[in-house]
Amino acid sequence: MPIPIPGQAVRGSKTGKPIMALLDLLGRTWSLGIIWQLQLGPATFRALQQRCEQISPSLLNTRLKELVTLKLVTKNANGYALTPQGVSLFTIIAPLGDWSNDWARQINAPTDSSLKE
Amino acid sequence: MPIPIPGQAVRGSKTGKPIMALLDLLGRTWSLGIIWQLQLGPATFRALQQRCEQISPSLLNTRLKELVTLKLVTKNANGYALTPQGVSLFTIIAPLGDWSNDWARQINAPTDSSLKE
DNA sequence: TAGCTTGCTACACATTTAGTAGCAAGAGGT
DNA sequence: ACCTCTTGCTACTAAATGTGTAGCAAGCTA
Numbered sequence: 231m232p233i234p235i236p237g238q239a240v241r242g243s244k245t246g247k248p249i250m251a252l253l254d255l256l257g258r259t260w261s262l263g264i265i266w267q268l269q270l271g272p273a274t275f276r277a278l279q280q281r282c283e284q285i286s287p288s289l290l291n292t293r294l295k296e297l298v299t300l301k302l303v304t305k306n307a308n309g310y311a312l313t314p315q316g317v318s319l320f321t322i323i324a325p326l327g328d329w330s331n332d333w334a335r336q337i338n339a340p341t342d343s344s345l346k347e
Numbered sequence: 348m349p350i351p352i353p354g355q356a357v358r359g360s361k362t363g364k365p366i367m368a369l370l371d372l373l374g375r376t377w378s379l380g381i382i383w384q385l386q387l388g389p390a391t392f393r394a395l396q397q398r399c400e401q402i403s404p405s406l407l408n409t410r411l412k413e414l415v416t417l418k419l420v421t422k423n424a425n426g427y428a429l430t431p432q433g434v435s436l437f438t439i440i441a442p443l444g445d446w447s448n449d450w451a452r453q454i455n456a457p458t459d460s461s462l463k464e
Numbered sequence: 465t466a467g468c469t470t471g472c473t474a475c476a477c478a479t480t481t482a483g484t485a486g487c488a489a490g491a492g493g494t
Numbered sequence: 495a496c497c498t499c500t501t502g503c504t505a506c507t508a509a510a511t512g513t514g515t516a517g518c519a520a521g522c523t524a
Contacts, residue, residue: 235454236447236450236451236455237451241376242377242380242399242400242402243400244400247447248447248448248450248451249383249444249447249448250380251447251451252446252447252450253379253380253383256373256374256379257374257375257376257377257378257379257380258374259358259359259374260359261374262370262374263359263367263370263374266370283359283360283361283362300450300454301450301453301454315453319446319450322439322440322442322443323439323440325439326366326369326370326439327366329369329435329439330364330366330368330369331365331366333365333369333417333432333436334353334354334365334368336418336432337352337417337418338353
């Protein structure tokens, strides 16, 4: 699976537009989840695996390599952490936390008929 | 693959937290892309297929069903469109467009050594 | 040096996505 | 009514991805 480099063709898009590379990256299983979890603080490989509810080590390693190549995550002696760019990406998606709670409420909102009961 | 309903266990997470359902949903191929494209305006099935660079109809249909079930997209006589909730989600992720351009510049940034040449 | 923990790699199996073909239903023309 | 075109989708196969378990090398610690 080629890493989606902005400026090159990626899965589903030949235009090379950075946004398409980003959407490809974020559209991969656990990409967003790893960023979300790392934002809680740096973590070692195994610690990160646990935060991600036992994601398989093979996939975790694949995702981490992608994220490191794309400069969203770095690896140092203490484990993995978001880069400044990773943090700035997280800043954008952070509101999804609150948004998802509202969304959950609306999806499970009482219907007109159930309100009558 | 079951549709990730907030409040229930989803792929990779048993907690039922809405954010995990959302990350599961957005982590599926073309989910973000479809929302991104629909924001340009409503579209018929085939028009949407073209906007998404010939995404296969089977996958498009699968994704659309998920998005409709989760109330991010609606279907009417004129085709598919974002719901108010879909629009509000888009509002959050809209900055990714500009962000991805900056990111592309940094990834392809000249290195120290190439600067010397 | 025996016994942990950590950071992975290997591999077989399961699920998801891609790609192509094509059909049923409706619109428009003749 | 009949032909033709478009639209919205379903079916099916092949390829790509993800899951899950096992386990190994390296670095502590005792």
